[in-house]
Amino acid sequence: MKSALQIARASYKPRLPKVLNGNPKIVEGQITEAVSDRKAIKELFPNTYGMPVITFEQADTMANLPQANVGVILSGGQAPGGHNVIAGLFDGLKKINPNNTLYGFLGGPSGLVDHKYIELDANIVDEYRNTGGFDIIGSGRTKLETTEQFELGKEICNKLNIKAIVIIGGDDSNTNACILAEYYKAKDYNIQVIGCPKTIDGDLKNDMIETSFGFDTACKVYSELIGNIQRDANSAKKYWHFIRLMGRSASHITLECALQTQPNIAIISEEVEAKRMSLSEIVDDIVKVIVERGNAGLNFGTVLIPEGLIEFIPNVKVLIAELNDLLAENKEFNVLKSDEQKRNFIIERLSSESKATFLGLPLAIARQLSLDRDSHGNVQVSLIETEKLLIEMVATRLAELKKEGNYKGKFSSLGHFFGYEGRCAAPSNFDTDYCYSLGYTAAMLVSAGKTGYMSLVRNLAEPVDSWIAGGVPITMMLNMEKKSGKFKPVIRKALVDLSGRPFKYFADNRQKWNGLECNYIYPGPIQYFGPKEVCDMPTKTLMLEHNIL
Numbered sequence: 001m002k003s004a005l006q007i008a009r010a011s012y013k014p015r016l017p018k019v020l021n022g023n024p025k026i027v028e029g030q031i032t033e034a035v036s037d038r039k040a041i042k043e044l045f046p047n048t049y050g051m052p053v054i055t056f057e058q059a060d061t062m063a064n065l066p067q068a069n070v071g072v073i074l075s076g077g078q079a080p081g082g083h084n085v086i087a088g089l090f091d092g093l094k095k096i097n098p099n100n101t102l103y104g105f106l107g108g109p110s111g112l113v114d115h116k117y118i119e120l121d122a123n124i125v126d127e128y129r130n131t132g133g134f135d136i137i138g139s140g141r142t143k144l145e146t147t148e149q150f151e152l153g154k155e156i157c158n159k160l161n162i163k164a165i166v167i168i169g170g171d172d173s174n175t176n177a178c179i180l181a182e183y184y185k186a187k188d189y190n191i192q193v194i195g196c197p198k199t200i201d202g203d204l205k206n207d208m209i210e211t212s213f214g215f216d217t218a219c220k221v222y223s224e225l226i227g228n229i230q231r232d233a234n235s236a237k238k239y240w241h242f243i244r245l246m247g248r249s250a251s252h253i254t255l256e257c258a259l260q261t262q263p264n265i266a267i268i269s270e271e272v273e274a275k276r277m278s279l280s281e282i283v284d285d286i287v288k289v290i291v292e293r294g295n296a297g298l299n300f301g302t303v304l305i306p307e308g309l310i311e312f313i314p315n316v317k318v319l320i321a322e323l324n325d326l327l328a329e330n331k332e333f334n335v336l337k338s339d340e341q342k343r344n345f346i347i348e349r350l351s352s353e354s355k356a357t358f359l360g361l362p363l364a365i366a367r368q369l370s371l372d373r374d375s376h377g378n379v380q381v382s383l384i385e386t387e388k389l390l391i392e393m394v395a396t397r398l399a400e401l402k403k404e405g406n407y408k409g410k411f412s413s414l415g416h417f418f419g420y421e422g423r424c425a426a427p428s429n430f431d432t433d434y435c436y437s438l439g440y441t442a443a444m445l446v447s448a449g450k451t452g453y454m455s456l457v458r459n460l461a462e463p464v465d466s467w468i469a470g471g472v473p474i475t476m477m478l479n480m481e482k483k484s485g486k487f488k489p490v491i492r493k494a495l496v497d498l499s500g501r502p503f504k505y506f507a508d509n510r511q512k513w514n515g516l517e518c519n520y521i522y523p524g525p526i527q528y529f530g531p532k533e534v535c536d537m538p539t540k541t542l543m544l545e546h547n548i549l
């Protein structure tokens with residue numbers, strides 16, 4: 001049984017860049033270099049380093065190409081539009097050669113290794129067009145890193161006559177794609193690997209990739225919810241809402257939601273780090289706004305908090321780096337039974353500076369920081385309840401000020417966390433078109449015999465017709481970083497650029513938003529049918545970056 005919207009949405013025909021509606025041919029641009037650590041990256045990727053950026057341009061006829069089966073993997077956290085990447089890939093492959101077959105590996109990268117797959121035929125793909133979620137084949141966070149895994153992948157590709165694997169993922173998954181591409185090329189296995197830029201976090205972007213898919217829809221969903229809360233706050237006038245927003249590391253989601261809703265306060269982790277702010281300084285900043293508003297009788301407001309904040313507070317960052325090494329090097333930690341044993345184990349091994357930071361954190365937060373890392377060595381920040389930590393610290397400070405007679409207001413607070421609510425939403429028109437185009441472009445890269453490339457669709461602030469399609473070598477995005485205690489090649493995450501236009505716009509306006517006037521914006525839900533300015537606008541971040549706002 002389908003909802004009325006699902007039925008209406010199924011017939012939407014995603015728009016493609018003009019060049020992909022015709023007969024695209026490859027044009028090679030300048031050769032590329034890694035963003036840093038060039039020597040080390042070149043040594044690790046001798047077969048896929050330094051390849052040129054590719055653009056597709058119009059040709060008179062479509063080349064007659066032999067059959068090529070493809071396997072697709074959804075990797076990491078869900079992001080709206082994943083199904084459309086698969087639909088675009090499917091349609092592109094069928095246009096190239098109707099006998100091409102698309103296989104979907106089940107449950108993420110582990111499907112490749114465990115040989116769990118389904119054939120994605122027209123009936124299945126049609127069921128999922130323009131829908132949110134990754135449920136068509138499921139996703140997972142298995143890290144592809146061992147020779148054994150790569151060889152098992154080759155085995156199944158040979159069995160199914162698969163010529164290329166398309167990995168739809170974030171920075172970690174595309175790093176894996178790059179490593180796999182290099183391995184297969186070095187071994188001459190004739191299996192290509194192509195990546196697609198996915199993540200609601202918006203941190204997989206660079207000079208070439210303008211945005212990752214899913215960011216647009218997720219931010220619009222969260223902004224709708226924040227707007228609704230602001231209207232409630234402004235109606236009831238009795239709660240301060242502390243809203244933590246997903247985004248493992250970078251604060252792009254928080255910044256975009258702030259631009260869309262104009263909350264009283266939005267914390268940007270990158271600014272906290274740049275100003276070397278301590279936790280108590282962050283609390284002081286929040287308290288200042290609450291006191292000013294409270295003393296004027298306005299005992300309500302909104303505070304946006306990026307989920308990665310804790311990792312950007314300088315002394316906590318040092319502590320986390322030490323904990324990462326400590327947990328990677330001391331496997332006996334995992335067999336300790338009680339929280340107290342674990343806490344003491346950590347305290348005995350930390351440097352004196354980090355020990356002080358660790359002891360200064362509320363017990364629950366300290367425990368959450370010592371939990372298992374994910375398979376890529378990341379702290380699982382979505383499990384850390386920073387909004388509760390801030391509420392607790394703010395309430396304590398306000399009580400002190402009240403006692404001193406410096407605060408006349410009343411502080412009642414509510415904590416929220418928005419993350420999972422937005423990751424599988426029905427994709428906005430932007431993500432519907434963008435994802436379909438990314439998948440279609442990936443099919444073109446496969447047919448051109450490319451490997452180690454990420455599907456590229458640019459010029460996104462312009463109408464879809466003038467989007468540019470092509471491919472960018474993944475090695476270009478790599479640098480060396482310490483992960484699970486060792487230096488490894490990884491795609492460099494894009495953090496919020498404090499000198500970029502989106503942050504500057506926010507910084508220039510935030511004082512107006514945190515004062516006594518009401519400047520809230522209520523964006524309302526994503527619309528799929530209606531005027532262009534309601535349905536087809538990209539994110540404010542993208543518009544500001546492209547100087548059209």
Ligand code: FBP
Binds near residue numbers: 307
């Ligand atoms: P990706 O980087 O894989 O796209 O995932 C991002 C994310 O949604 C983060 O925002 C969040 O911290 C994390 O996934 C949550 O992970 P999980 O789904 O494993 O709980």
